[in-house]
Amino acid sequence: MPDPVSFGPDLAEVFGPSQTDGGPDLVQLLTPEGERVHHPEFDHDFSAEELRGLYRDMVLTRRIDVEATALQRHGELGIWAQLLGQEAAQIGAGRAMRPQDYAFPTYREHGVAYCKGVDPLRLLGLFRGVDQGGWDPNENNFGLYTIVIGAQTLHATGYAMGMQRDGVVGTGDPERDSAVIAHFGDGASSQGDVNEAFIFAASYNAPVVFFCQNNQWAISEPIERQTRIPLYQRALGFGFPGIRVDGNDVLATYAVTKAALQRAREGNGPSFVEAYTYRMGAHTTTDDPTRYRLNDELEHWKLKDPIERLKVYLRRNGLVDQEFFDDLDAEAKEMGHHLREGCKALPDPKPMDQFGYVFSEMTDEIREQRDGFAAYLASFEGSTH
Amino acid sequence: MSTQKITLAKGLNMGLRKAMEADDKVLLMGEDVGKLGGVFRITDGLQKDFGEDRVIDSPLAESGIVGTAVGMALRGYRPVIEIQFDGFVYPAYDQIVCQVAKYTYRSQGKVKMPIVIRIPFGGGIGAVEHHSESPEAQFAHTPGLKVVACSNPVDGYWMIQQAIAHDDPVIFLEPKRQYHADKAELDESATPEPLFTSRVVRAGTDATVLAYGPTVKTALKCAEAAESEGRSLEVIDLRTLSPLDMAPVFESVRRTGRCVITHEAHVNLGMGAEVAARITEQCFYSLEAPVLRVGAFDMPYPPSRIEEEYLPDLDRVLDAVDRTFAF
Numbered sequence A: 001m002p003d004p005v006s007f008g009p010d011l012a013e014v015f016g017p018s019q020t021d022g023g024p025d026l027v028q029l030l031t032p033e034g035e036r037v038h039h040p041e042f043d044h045d046f047s048a049e050e051l052r053g054l055y056r057d058m059v060l061t062r063r064i065d066v067e068a069t070a071l072q073r074h075g076e077l078g079i080w081a082q083l084l085g086q087e088a089a090q091i092g093a094g095r096a097m098r099p100q101d102y103a104f105p106t107y108r109e110h111g112v113a114y115c116k117g118v119d120p121l122r123l124l125g126l127f128r129g130v131d132q133g134g135w136d137p138n139e140n141n142f143g144l145y146t147i148v149i150g151a152q153t154l155h156a157t158g159y160a161m162g163m164q165r166d167g168v169v170g171t172g173d174p175e176r177d178s179a180v181i182a183h184f185g186d187g188a189s190s191q192g193d194v195n196e197a198f199i200f201a202a203s204y205n206a207p208v209v210f211f212c213q214n215n216q217w218a219i220s221e222p223i224e225r226q227t228r229i230p231l232y233q234r235a236l237g238f239g240f241p242g243i244r245v246d247g248n249d250v251l252a253t254y255a256v257t258k259a260a261l262q263r264a265r266e267g268n269g270p271s272f273v274e275a276y277t278y279r280m281g282a283h284t285t286t287d288d289p290t291r292y293r294l295n296d297e298l299e300h301w302k303l304k305d306p307i308e309r310l311k312v313y314l315r316r317n318g319l320v321d322q323e324f325f326d327d328l329d330a331e332a333k334e335m336g337h338h339l340r341e342g343c344k345a346l347p348d349p350k351p352m353d354q355f356g357y358v359f360s361e362m363t364d365e366i367r368e369q370r371d372g373f374a375a376y377l378a379s380f381e382g383s384t385h
Numbered sequence B: 001m002s003t004q005k006i007t008l009a010k011g012l013n014m015g016l017r018k019a020m021e022a023d024d025k026v027l028l029m030g031e032d033v034g035k036l037g038g039v040f041r042i043t044d045g046l047q048k049d050f051g052e053d054r055v056i057d058s059p060l061a062e063s064g065i066v067g068t069a070v071g072m073a074l075r076g077y078r079p080v081i082e083i084q085f086d087g088f089v090y091p092a093y094d095q096i097v098c099q100v101a102k103y104t105y106r107s108q109g110k111v112k113m114p115i116v117i118r119i120p121f122g123g124g125i126g127a128v129e130h131h132s133e134s135p136e137a138q139f140a141h142t143p144g145l146k147v148v149a150c151s152n153p154v155d156g157y158w159m160i161q162q163a164i165a166h167d168d169p170v171i172f173l174e175p176k177r178q179y180h181a182d183k184a185e186l187d188e189s190a191t192p193e194p195l196f197t198s199r200v201v202r203a204g205t206d207a208t209v210l211a212y213g214p215t216v217k218t219a220l221k222c223a224e225a226a227e228s229e230g231r232s233l234e235v236i237d238l239r240t241l242s243p244l245d246m247a248p249v250f251e252s253v254r255r256t257g258r259c260v261i262t263h264e265a266h267v268n269l270g271m272g273a274e275v276a277a278r279i280t281e282q283c284f285y286s287l288e289a290p291v292l293r294v295g296a297f298d299m300p301y302p303p304s305r306i307e308e309e310y311l312p313d314l315d316r317v318l319d320a321v322d323r324t325f326a327f
Helices: A017-021 A048-073 A087-096 A110-115 A120-128 A151-165 A192-204 A231-238 A250-265 A295-302 A306-316 A322-345 A351-357 A364-378 B008-022 B046-050 B062-074 B090-100 B136-140 B153-165 B215-228 B247-256 B271-286 B304-310 B314-325
Strands: A102-104 A180-185 A208-214 A242-246 A271-276 B003-006 B026-030 B055-057 B078-082 B116-121 B146-149 B170-175 B184-187 B199-202 B207-211 B233-237 B240-242 B259-266 B292-296
Touching: A048 A087, A048 A110, A048 A120, A048 A250, A048 A306, A048 A322, A087 A110, A087 A208, A087 A250, A087 A271, A087 A306, A102 A151, A110 A120, A120 A322, A151 A180, A151 A192, A151 A208, A151 B062, A151 B090, A180 A250, A192 A208, A192 A231, A192 B062, A192 B090, A208 A231, A208 A250, A231 A242, A231 A271, A242 A250, A250 A271, A250 A306, A351 A364, B003 B008, B003 B153, B008 B026, B008 B046, B008 B153, B008 B170, B008 B184, B026 B062, B046 B055, B062 B078, B062 B090, B090 B116, B116 B153, B136 B146, B136 B170, B136 B240, B136 B259, B136 B271, B153 B170, B153 B184, B199 B215, B199 B247, B207 B215, B207 B247, B207 B314, B215 B233, B215 B259, B215 B314, B233 B247, B247 B259, B247 B271, B259 B271, B259 B314, B271 B292, B292 B314
Parallel strands: A102 A180, A180 A208, A208 A271, A242 A271, B026 B055, B026 B078, B078 B116, B116 B170, B146 B170, B207 B233, B207 B259, B259 B292
Antiparallel strands: B003 B184, B146 B240, B199 B233
């Protein structure tokens, strides 16, 4: 019998159990134990102030998430998409952006929204059912939450193509040069739209960073159902670089995303960043992960908590004192208060206003429907109906 | 006053050129729209004159074309997309229905989506599967989209410019078998009618025939044939399918008492169903007969050797007119 023909590397080797910690290509600057390590390509000389800032951002982001989860439990939100465990990935990516850069989120980018200056209270609207996205995307360069999986990656690519036409790419002026981040998850990597976005971005050399938070789970579907090679390795097949970064390491995520954005701004085209992380909570508040994954896995990832490792590093290096933690605690409490009180005060949408949102130029048909509905409602005035 | 005789293809080409000259935010994008000028040559010469940044040859991915157009619109551009054939719009259906149609609503009116999606539609060109379809009702059924259909060269010239200048997404349907058929006299100095209006294209007194896109020509032929038999048909080109402009239709049907609507699309839940319902609601006491619909049978578009049997033609429309008189 002839030897079987080999078509390439044994995929079990590149994607076997040994890869559960991210594999040898994982870019890391801060270990789960809080040890600062260096990387030949992606590194950044973080000042103490920067480090404290990133820590603060992650703590506040977790507070937003915990508070919103509690609001759902209290019946104030219909549902909430939790980000617990993904704070470093989102803050690293969010803080790597400049104001002129534009982010296209999924429905879980609460930390990125916070970095882009969107009031976290605005995020609650669609989960409470008072709107479908309550912020002006062009005000903070932060797109509306997009619920159809992966659809926004094409919007991001088109937006980046618009930037190219506006002459804000590769001019050499750091205040002018701009790029886009397309956020998506491991599940979305299977979507046609995401793959089409890769192709369009590569074809036009668009200034877009495809930022994939691989949190290992698409509701109940494990990453093995979406891919048989590490996701970042797919990028090469589309013609641009892919990097896997420790998504629970805010320093590495920041450094890698910053480099990817800079590359895009300079006119060198798209890249793919796979932030290797873990969804410590449920997919949303209606999900029950105990039905499909083992607690051991969660316990394993708890040891890699993105906030804890930076806390250890800050403490060990004497970069923080008790006052810092006390102040941050107070700030987090204030954030919680803001969300709790603000959420309950969010006004219900007015049915009559909805007709006016359908088009920029209202049609006679909709005007008639609105007026007819208004007359119908008015017919009950004074009655007990 | 200078006029010239043009085809629908030429009218659309001239209209696109005008729109691009008028606003440098207007971009064309689609498969083969650049050097080739589109498979129907509607964008002929435009890339040469406006450059590759404004007339963009896209990868072969319809969802990608529409999805990137959403991003361009967010950046302030006015993308005009060419879907190569009606039957290829479905890969982009999700982006059209879930994103293009909903972004303005999702943003509570803060974001405009000035995107035009041009779709050559209808049959009669002897094509293979997926090249002869009439998907208009699927888009007219979707809130957030406006849907128009041109039927002649002059309308093609004006309507494409109006659609591009409009701030909401417009599905722009072009009867592909008319592209290089009849010529008409274009006066560029004329003032066009507003985009979202229907129009009486032949006055009559005995029955009203409604049509749009490729069936307008059929309806006009019917009116000629009926005249020789002593029957006067009024023909209305609906032009806009969403919103519908029903006022001229109601006015006509109240006078004639009889109405037939014809389209190439399937009758079941097609535009005719909606139009008939509205006529029934508004003209009930004027009707001498039910509104009849003449369209495709509820089967996929057939092999082209028999498409003429399948498409609503002069005889089938006249037969329906006769039936309204038999009530």
